[in-house]
Every structure is written in C-alpha cells, then in structure tokens.
Amino acid sequence: MAMAAKSLAPVLISTVFCCYAFLTPSHASSDDFPQCLSASIPCPLVHAQSSPSFTSVLVSSIRNARFSTPTTVRPLWVITPTNASHVQAAVVCGRRHGVRLRVRSGGHDYEGLSYSSKRPEVFAVVDLSNLRGVRIDKQNSTAWVDSGATLGELYYAVAQASNQLAFPAGLDLDLGENVVVGNVSSYEAGKVWGEYFRDNYKRHALAKNEIDPDDFFRNEQSIPPLGPGKYGAAGTRKMARACGRNILE
Ligand SMILES: Cc1cc2nc3c(=O)[nH]c(=O)nc-3n(C[C@H](O)[C@H](O)[C@H](O)COP(=O)(O)OP(=O)(O)OC[C@H]3O[C@@H](n4cnc5c(N)ncnc54)[C@H](O)[C@@H]3O)c2cc1C
Numbered sequence: 001m002a003m004a005a006k007s008l009a010p011v012l013i014s015t016v017f018c019c020y021a022f023l024t025p026s027h028a029s030s031d032d033f034p035q036c037l038s039a040s041i042p043c044p045l046v047h048a049q050s051s052p053s054f055t056s057v058l059v060s061s062i063r064n065a066r067f068s069t070p071t072t073v074r075p076l077w078v079i080t081p082t083n084a085s086h087v088q089a090a091v092v093c094g095r096r097h098g099v100r101l102r103v104r105s106g107g108h109d110y111e112g113l114s115y116s117s118k119r120p121e122v123f124a125v126v127d128l129s130n131l132r133g134v135r136i137d138k139q140n141s142t143a144w145v146d147s148g149a150t151l152g153e154l155y156y157a158v159a160q161a162s163n164q165l166a167f168p169a170g171l172d173l174d175l176g177e178n179v180v181v182g183n184v185s186s187y188e189a190g191k192v193w194g195e196y197f198r199d200n201y202k203r204h205a206l207a208k209n210e211i212d213p214d215d216f217f218r219n220e221q222s223i224p225p226l227g228p229g230k231y232g233a234a235g236t237r238k239m240a241r242a243c244g245r246n247i248l249e
Contacts, residue, residue, distance in 0.1 A: 030098060036092075040089035047078040101125075133145075136158060143157070194223070205224055
C-alpha cells in the first residue's frame, strides 16, 4: 500500500501541475474547453490566463502596443500547437464548447485581429509560431511553408537550397508605386498604400517633410514628403497645426 502511494505521488504531482494550466475564470459555455483540449494536446502547450507562461506567450508576437493595454480584450487561453493534430483538436473543442478561435501566425497585421477582440468575448488564440518549417522542392521550384515561418526564414531556406531561386515578398506592388513629380514622390499617389497608416498617413508625410523634404530616401512605396517646400520647416509646422496635431508626437 505504502509502495503504491509512493509510486502514485509523481503521477498526482504532474496531474496537479497539468491541471494548473487549465484553471481559468468561469464561463458556463466554455468550462469544458480545457478538458476537451487535454485529451489531445499536451498540457504545456495550453496556456490559460492563470498560467505563469500566459503573458509571455501572448505578447511574444504582439508588434503593436496599442493592442496590448490593460483594457484590451484578451484571450482566455493561448494554444501553441506543435503539430497539425493539435490544431484540429483546438478547432473541434472550440466548436464543441462555444470558444471562438483566433489564429495567429506572425501577429503582424495592422489591427491585432489574431490576438485581441474589440468586444468582450470568450476566445482562444491558436498561435502557430511552433509550426514554422520551410521545405524547398528545388526540382519543381516550389516551397511548402508553414504558417508560423517568417519571411526571413523563408528567404534563408531558399538561399540555402539554391542560388537561382528566390521568393519575392514583403511588398504589394500591385497597389502601385511612387509617382515622382519634379523629383519628389507624389502625396496624392501615395495615398493608395498610405491607407495602411489610416489617418496617420498625413502625419507621416508631414514628418517626412521635416526630415527629408527632397525625398532623397525613397523606395517604391515610401512615404512622400508633404509640405510647401518653399516655406521650409515653418510651412510644415503650419500644416501640422492645420492637422491639429504635433506631427512628431
Ligand atoms: C509595418 C507593416 C508593413 C506591412 N507591409 C506589407 C507588405 O509590404 N505587403 C503585404 O502584403 N502586407 C504587408 N503588411 C500586412 C501584413 O503582411 C498582413 O497583415 C499579414 O496578414 C501579416 O501576417 P501574419 O502572419 O503576421 O498575420 P497575423 O497577424 O498572425 O494574422 C492576420 C489575420 O490572419 C488570420 N490568420 C493568421 N494565420 C492564419 C492561418 N494560418 N489560417 C487562417 N487565418 C490566419 C488571423 O486570425 C488574423 O485575422 C504589413 C504590415 C505591417 C504592420
């Protein structure tokens, strides 16, 4: 009996640790979600809000601090699958227990869509950063890239495989390119990709005018300078005031 109790101890301890990861605030419809996950996903890959690893895993690919404030609606769980069956299990459990899933690959989008919510809701993040393999088929000039891989990892793998293959990415030139007027990029033309920056486009262009009014540092989709060149920096500041903001804030 004593032997049995002794040999059970490690099992009990690991069960307690394992369950710790699943302690979450109570939400009627989602209470059984962690239990469901535990049938198919190893405990260390499920980070509940109460887990010590939760915050570091959540912020690991938050690129924009605007989506990581005390009032941001955060997930109740972050799941970090290491193989496709874990993703499948998360989808099945989420569906079964009414937990919405947000998939995060690089966390780089402009809206924080992959890890935050605009309204209060029960959701989990499936973070694919562990699924980042890149397999190059030189023969057929194709590549199979897992969702969590970065562009840098892809470029590196392609370069390792061949000095004749390349993968162009990181620029959506189908949107258009700078239209240069009088050796300076056009502010109007730049609005197409300037939309990325929402109402900050104008602010960026005013700042560019302060720093590089001649548009010396230019690429296909760079921010053009905006300001009445002949009035110099004073003119730019006047425009900034017209915008109602300090352009360098
Ligand atoms: C400074 C900056 C520059 C940029 N420049 C460019 C550019 O030059 N060209 C360009 O095309 N884009 C550009 N973008 C946009 C960016 O590439 C996209 O937002 C892209 O979606 C980010 O990829 P991600 O893997 O980080 O996506 P995430 O931020 O992880 O996710 C974005 C959205 O896709 C969903 N999602 C993520 N992974 C999956 C998946 N495996 N299956 C299903 N849904 C998934 C998420 O839930 C979320 O809704 C830029 C963004 C920034 C911030």
